[in-house]
Amino acid sequence: MSDMPCLETHALCKSFGALQVIQNVELTLAVGERRALIGPNGAGKTTLINLLAGRLRPDSGSIVMGGTEITALTEAGRARAGLARTFQINSLFRNLTVFENIFLAVSERLGTAHSILRPALAEEEAVALSEELMRDLGLAADARLVVQQLPYGHQRLVEIAIALALKPKVLLLDEPAAGVPAGESGVILELIEALPKDITVLLIDHDMDVVFRFASRITVLAQGMILAEGAPDDIARDPRVREVYLGKGRHG
Amino acid sequence: MSAPDRAVPSARSVFGRLAFGVKPWEALPWAVAIACFFLFPGYVPLFGQIVIMTLFALSLDIVVGYAGIVTLGHAALYGTGAYASGILAVHGWTEPISNALCASLFAALAGFITGAVVLRAHGFIVVMLTLAVTVTFYEIANHTGQWTGGDDGLRGIDMSPVLGRFEFDIYGDTAFFYGLAVLFVAFVFVRLLVNSPFGWSLKGIRENLGRMHAIGCPVYWRLLQAYTIAAGLAGLAGALQAQTTQYVALRALSFDLSGDVLIMLIIGGIGRLYGAFIGVPIYLLAQDKLSAQDPANWYFWMGIMLIVIVLFARGGLLALAARLTELVRRRWR
Amino acid sequence: MGDWSVLVSIAFLGFAYGMVLYLISVGLSVTMGLMGFVNLAHGVFAMAGGYATVTLMNRYGVPFFAALAGAFVIVALLGLVLERTLYARLYGTSDFDQVLFSIGLIFVSMAVARHFWGPLTQPMLVPAYLKGAITIFGRDFPAYRVFLIALSVVIITILWLTLEHSRFGALVRAAVDNRRMAQSLGVNTGRLFAQTFALGSGLAGLGGGLGADILVIAPGYPIQYILYFMIVVILGGLGTIRGPFLAALLLGVADTACRYFWPQIGAVFIFLLVFIILFFRPQGLLHRGRA
Numbered sequence: 001m002s003d004m005p006c007l008e009t010h011a012l013c014k015s016f017g018a019l020q021v022i023q024n025v026e027l028t029l030a031v032g033e034r035r036a037l038i039g040p041n042g043a044g045k046t047t048l049i050n051l052l053a054g055r056l057r058p059d060s061g062s063i064v065m066g067g068t069e070i071t072a073l074t075e076a077g078r079a080r081a082g083l084a085r086t087f088q089i090n091s092l093f094r095n096l097t098v099f100e101n102i103f104l105a106v107s108e109r110l111g112t113a114h115s116i117l118r119p120a121l122a123e124e125e126a127v128a129l130s131e132e133l134m135r136d137l138g139l140a141a142d143a144r145l146v147v148q149q150l151p152y153g154h155q156r157l158v159e160i161a162i163a164l165a166l167k168p169k170v171l172l173l174d175e176p177a178a179g180v181p182a183g184e185s186g187v188i189l190e191l192i193e194a195l196p197k198d199i200t201v202l203l204i205d206h207d208m209d210v211v212f213r214f215a216s217r218i219t220v221l222a223q224g225m226i227l228a229e230g231a232p233d234d235i236a237r238d239p240r241v242r243e244v245y246l247g248k249g250r251h252g
Numbered sequence: 253m254s255a256p257d258r259a260v261p262s263a264r265s266v267f268g269r270l271a272f273g274v275k276p277w278e279a280l281p282w283a284v285a286i287a288c289f290f291l292f293p294g295y296v297p298l299f300g301q302i303v304i305m306t307l308f309a310l311s312l313d314i315v316v317g318y319a320g321i322v323t324l325g326h327a328a329l330y331g332t333g334a335y336a337s338g339i340l341a342v343h344g345w346t347e348p349i350s351n352a353l354c355a356s357l358f359a360a361l362a363g364f365i366t367g368a369v370v371l372r373a374h375g376f377i378v379v380m381l382t383l384a385v386t387v388t389f390y391e392i393a394n395h396t397g398q399w400t401g402g403d404d405g406l407r408g409i410d411m412s413p414v415l416g417r418f419e420f421d422i423y424g425d426t427a428f429f430y431g432l433a434v435l436f437v438a439f440v441f442v443r444l445l446v447n448s449p450f451g452w453s454l455k456g457i458r459e460n461l462g463r464m465h466a467i468g469c470p471v472y473w474r475l476l477q478a479y480t481i482a483a484g485l486a487g488l489a490g491a492l493q494a495q496t497t498q499y500v501a502l503r504a505l506s507f508d509l510s511g512d513v514l515i516m517l518i519i520g521g522i523g524r525l526y527g528a529f530i531g532v533p534i535y536l537l538a539q540d541k542l543s544a545q546d547p548a549n550w551y552f553w554m555g556i557m558l559i560v561i562v563l564f565a566r567g568g569l570l571a572l573a574a575r576l577t578e579l580v581r582r583r584w585r
Numbered sequence: 586m587g588d589w590s591v592l593v594s595i596a597f598l599g600f601a602y603g604m605v606l607y608l609i610s611v612g613l614s615v616t617m618g619l620m621g622f623v624n625l626a627h628g629v630f631a632m633a634g635g636y637a638t639v640t641l642m643n644r645y646g647v648p649f650f651a652a653l654a655g656a657f658v659i660v661a662l663l664g665l666v667l668e669r670t671l672y673a674r675l676y677g678t679s680d681f682d683q684v685l686f687s688i689g690l691i692f693v694s695m696a697v698a699r700h701f702w703g704p705l706t707q708p709m710l711v712p713a714y715l716k717g718a719i720t721i722f723g724r725d726f727p728a729y730r731v732f733l734i735a736l737s738v739v740i741i742t743i744l745w746l747t748l749e750h751s752r753f754g755a756l757v758r759a760a761v762d763n764r765r766m767a768q769s770l771g772v773n774t775g776r777l778f779a780q781t782f783a784l785g786s787g788l789a790g791l792g793g794g795l796g797a798d799i800l801v802i803a804p805g806y807p808i809q810y811i812l813y814f815m816i817v818v819i820l821g822g823l824g825t826i827r828g829p830f831l832a833a834l835l836l837g838v839a840d841t842a843c844r845y846f847w848p849q850i851g852a853v854f855i856f857l858l859v860f861i862i863l864f865f866r867p868q869g870l871l872h873r874g875r876a
Contacts, residue, residue, distance in 0.1 A: 076467075076469055093459040094460075100456075113450065113469065114449070114453070115450055
């Protein structure tokens with residue numbers, strides 16, 4: 001069981017018209033692994049996340065999670081199977097409160113979201129789990145605030161909270177601290193480090209400090225292909241990786 | 253909608269669930285309705301109409317206001333309920349409550365089937381499909397005159413007394429209270445629905461469809477569920493219409509009626525549960541007073557009003573009221 | 586032998602019908618693709634063109650061609666005014682708002698039509714030289730329909746050439762393809778939208794006048810025919826001008842055939858067909874892969 005990879009892709013390909021955005025990507029993540037995905041702008045990182053999450057369909061290749069092929073599953077199906085993701089730009093329910101944002105995800109996971117028979121606030125289990133999650137992420141004080149009114153750093157926490165509410169086996173984090181002012185990003189980074197060890201995490205980020213602090217293994221993507229993959233120190237020393245970043249700005 | 257400090261134990265009983273979060277002023281519409289019955293006896297038939305249309309508009313609110321599905325075809329479901337009720341009655345099924353429930357189920361089925369097709373599309377194609385549904389149902393009813401009476405309409409609907417005691421008469425008293433009772437039960441149900449996890453997920457779908465997919469929500473089925481329930485309620489309203497006016501016309505399946513009920517709802521405001529209760533009486537009372545001479549004139553002003561509302565008063569009267577209370581609240585601090 | 590004749594008749598009438606549908610719908614396709622506006626009220630412009638043509642001819646004795654040209658100009662102006670004063674305020678708003686606005690406009694136009702022209706269908710008085718039949722390959726065809734097809738082909742050819750080779754056409758195609766890019770390249774999108782809307786409305790008015798005996802002119806016009814225009818646009822592909830041509834011809838022939846062979850439910854048949862198509866391909870038939 002511990003030998004079986006948690007998430008794999010085989011020969012994954014995706015083109016937009018004539019442009020081949022993802023070429024034959026082979027990825028294998030072990031259970032509980034902390035993998036970082038880095039690469040210059042336009043390398044296809046977000047496209048890869050979208051393929052994994054089910055927002056895009058690959059042209060060819062397959063995706064396997066926990067030994068089961070999930071290539072044919074929809075985005076929602078994959079979420080129900082235990083794959084959660086966050087978005088680089090917040091995708092929240094802006095006019096709903098923090099509590100409601102998290103509750104929606106919790107109730108989907110519990111399978112009670114279709115229920116008409118009881119007021120939402122009387123769903124004891126869902127309410128309790130939502131409150132617990134808010135406490136864990138330090139959002140308890142914001143519970144009744146509409147997301148739109150929150151500072152960006154807190155909104156980002158809600159973004160992650162929604163993904164965590166799904167109790168995922170695999171968590172895809174797309175630049176979790178992106179756009180967050182420096183003073184507030186510490187909370188997010190601590191949160192990521194404190195994630196349960198049984199969740200497999202794939203993290204995209206441009207900040208090399210974050211990447212090296214967090215990842216046990218790094219995959220470098222360039223022009224839709226895996227350029228290099230290995231332990232952080234090896235990647236740091238790899239001349240090809242340096243070349244691919246040479247002369248290009250670090251911000252995206 | 254906000255987080256309580258702990259889950260509320262009183263919601264364990266059925267009554268607790270149904271009355272969850274009830275505020276005192278929520279008794280107002282019902283008190284007003286009953287008061288009007290005694291204060292303006294000459295208008296009781298009109299009040300009966302208002303009650304029926306409120307139920308219709310309430311069902312539309314579920315689709316448009318909560319599920320966020322833009323439909324021009326809600327009359328198709330209303331008319332299906334009306335014709336189902338009428339046809340059943342003409343063929344001997346005259347017990348009102350069971351007749352209404354049966355017609356409502358029939359409309360829910362029609363809603364399920366049409367919704368299954370319509371909801372596969374996205375964007376403006378959905379609107380077009382709902383319009384096509386309405387036109388299709390209309391044409392079918394028009395061409396099956398042996399069942400529906402065609403152009404002349406369906407007559408000969410003679411219902412038995414409600415609960416065996418209350419006869420339908422020309423004064424409309426029974427019709428009014430019967431309709432009001434049905435509306436009350438339906439409203440309690442809708443209120444429960446709107447505050448349930450299901451209702452919350454509809455708001456989520458309206459707010460951010462993509463995120464709902466990403467959290468595992470089976471959006472298509474959730475919306476279909478909402479659409480079917482709303483269809484059943486619309487059909488229930490149609491059945492009430494057939495039963496109380498003893499007549500069903502093709503207009504019950506028309507785009508015109510779809511547009512009318514949409515306007516009634518918009519006046520009050522969508523997605524706020526009580527929009528129907530505000531918009532419908534205003535529309536019907538105004539229509540009663542103003543459109544006696546020239547119906548074409550009425551549609552002219554309705555069109556103007558729609559355009560004005562869209563440009564300047566989005567969200568209807570309830571939104572306006574909400575904005576005003578917010579302003580007042582701020583001044584008061 | 587008789588069956589063959591019937592099929593030719595149906596094809597011929599269907600073609601004429603399809604041409605009219607195309608003339609009216611092409612403007613809708615372009616403006617929906619360009620402004621992203623759900624203009625359910627498009628039929629209003631076709632109806633206005635029909636009323637303008639008929640009124641110019643019947644009440645003011647304007648000759649047929651001049652009446653058509655007049656209808657084009659009048660409706661184009663109407664479109665321009667409405668676009669600048671009303672439509673432009675609603676670009677980018679929700680589908681729901683746009684639908685509501687369109688319904689409002691439909692109601693207003695229907696009421697105006699009923700008020701000034703009454704509830705009955707306007708008779709189309711075809712000029713004498715276009716009456717009767719023309720013999721082609723030994724077969725009689727209604728002269729007016731032949732003329733209609735011929736004139737439509739001319740207009741459509743001019744339209745296509747204009748859109749392919751003029752600067753205006755290039756701007757429209759660019760903006761449909763990528764509005765933001767066009768804006769950042771300095772294209773005055775406001776003026777482009779206005780011109781395109783005016784042209785599309787004018788063509789719709791022309792189609793309405795030309796096709797007044799196929800799509801009859803009565804106050805209920807905008808609601809009665811909007812589905813057909815929408816079907817043409819959806820099947821043909823939003824924002825394109827050739828796809829809708831094929832779609833219009835197909836729809837014209839199919840609808841004519843359905844009404845002939847199954848007069849009872851003919852009208853409904855088309856919609857059922859459309860349902861089935863959209864069930865399997867919710868994004869449209871000749872759709873060219875845009876989201």
